[in-house]
Amino acid sequence: MATFSVQARPTDAASWAELARTVEAAGFDALSAADHPGSGPSPFVALAAAAAVTGTLRLRSYVSNAGVREPILLAADVATLDVVSGGRAGLGLGAGHTPAEWRAVGRERPDV
Template sequence: MATFSVQSEPTDAASWTELARTVEAAGFDALFTADHPGDCASPFVALAAAAAVTSTLGLGSYVSNAAVREPILLAADVATLDVVSGGRARLGIGAGHTPAEWRAVGRERPGVAGRVRRCVAVAETVRALLAGDEVTVDTEELSAYAARLKEPRPVQDRVPLTVGTANSTLLRWAGAHADVVGLTGFGRTLPDGHQHEVRWRADQIEAQLAHVAAGAAGR
């Protein structure tokens, strides 16, 4: 069965909550918000407000930037959203493509391989934390020591995972582990550091889908 979702962000309280009600009433599966600190609204604050005026709509970030979101903080945000929404949170994650966002938290953006490794490490760590596990990780990409999400505990036994990417390695990983794979179609980052060349020709989309299918083999 096909489902459809909407991505938006708030500009004021009244229009945002009205949008959430409208999206739910129209039968959409979920409402997503972007996560670019400093350039858009805080996703989890906005999604909690949407949760207060809806009852069935899925709610998540599309997607949280693994570059600047530490796993324990992201897990706490997602778990809290799951609690206040009655079990409707979605975990959305991506590798982080905007150099300014890395610099804003005092890090230099690594190469593609380093960003992909961190994204996978953050995704795996957040999922483990949401499952109630204690996690220690000590690698070049990620450090966390005896991290555990004691409270709040999410309502869902397993919060659905969405991965947004155009990277072949991450597409294959997402095919193996994610519930939803978002094809960003991003190509080379343009000089402004935010926009990109796009990979939306039919053959490019087919190539991205082939990576997802390869990762999903046997699921």
């Protein structure tokens, strides 16, 4: 089964809420927010705001860097989003390839 989603980055509250409503009304399955620590807004706060103005849209991070995110805090953010969205949260998870994200949290990316 195919899933159709839109990835976006919020720039202000009003346009983000309008985008979430538009994406849902257009029949998309999900809205994904990028997770780039140190260079952008928190995807989980943004997705919680989208949850407040939608009813069926799945809400996902795209893609959280497991190497720089504290596991317990990441789990808490996703679990809280799942609660406030009525079970619509999803987590995109990856190893992380952007050196700036590692530096933003005081780490260096290991050679792989």
